[in-house]
Amino acid sequence: MTGRSRVTVVEPGLLALVQDLGRTGYAHLGVGRSGAADPVAMRLANRMLGNDESAPVVEVTNGGLVLTVDGPCLIAVTGAPLSVTVGARRRWTHEVIAVGAGEQVALGTPRQGLRSFLAVRGGFDVPPVLGSCSTDLLSGIGPAPLTAGTVLDVGLATDPRPTTDLVVAPPPPMPDEDVRLPVRIGPRDDWFEPEALRMLFRSRFEVTPDSDRIGVRLDGPSMPRRIRSELTSEGVVEGSLQAPPGGRLTVFGPDHPVTGGYPVIAVVRARALPMVAQLRPGQGVRFHRG
Structure with a gap:
């Protein structure tokens, strides 16, 4: 990512939220940590792109997210495995994907698991609330759930590009059984x-x-x-x-x-x-x- 781009949500799916590693130190005020429901998957998506592990991502419940970008960028989707369609190309989770200016990105439905995490190189540039960009659905603190038309700015990447061994990462097991x-x-x-x-x-x-x-x-x-x-x-x-x-x-x-x-x-x-x-x-x- 060499400049600032913007991401526009076309369809949010069942539920799409901005999440990071959460806010700490406010429990005495009645404010919980919140943060990514699967922080392991969130950290991996950011590492694959050379972001700080705590950079904001989009947490997607049961797939269905559709968005467009107005500039070239790199994305990674981790967590629950699903198809990732970029323009006319079919890609998958747990790989670094190049997205061209004006292309549409669409997430399918997970085969196993429930929550997937979409990260962009440079992270999403979202104003923090009490030190975190996470959406807390109980308290109503943080960014509102994403809806059609929501625009997210992409931050400037300052860390080195990811090494080749992180361009593709093995997905974690997601058992269907008990x-x-x-x-x-x-x-x-x-x-x-x-x-x-x-x-x-x-x-x-x-x-x-x-x-x-x-x-x-x-x-x-x-x-x-x-x-x-x-x-x-x-x-x-x-x-x-x-x-x-x-x-x-x-x-x-x-x-x-x-x-x-x-x-x-x-x-x-x-x-x-x-x-x-x-x-x-x-x-x-x-x-x-x-």
Whole structure:
């Protein structure tokens, strides 16, 4: 990228958001971190282009994004694998793609996984809010979700071009079958009957269609409570497995509230959160100690 270009959204698909690595240090004000749901995929897209790993990208849910560029640029799409059509050319995720001035870029539908990340060399030049360009859907902080006609400026690339070994990167595994998620027990496992943990580890749960960046909601058995009084709201983190009385388990995502009033029976390990971001409605989930 040698000069400033602009990207215009033609179709946003189901949901397209500007994301970076999120905002930290504001939980005491009720503002969560937010940031890319799959930061591993986001970092990879930026590295492939020679950007800083934290440069803003577009997070696309279930494909469908269509955009045009008014100047030549390099892009990379990572995360959930899908087709990338540039003009009349068919390309794929996890490769560096040259886009000519005036060409249209269209993302297909993922074969596996849910979220893909489109980066441009130089990053998207978006004004930060509280130190981050991320869109937080719960708080409404950050850029608005992309709509048809949204224009994004492309920043000037200052880092060296990527080395050849990063021009193509292997896509990560995105299983269609049940996903096994490692968890750490607690902090409120003592609020549940002893059989609750046995149920948690022996049961199959299913991702529901109303899942979003705030939380992945799961159909499955309810965790029997030992303490039935109300819990004073307390801090929660991404990956918290919250169990409301008589309700569905929810795995908190990047836009989760900073406090919660229902007990957390376990927390998904940080290393597995990128997989949580890629869970599709109807997909099975099982938990294990890890």
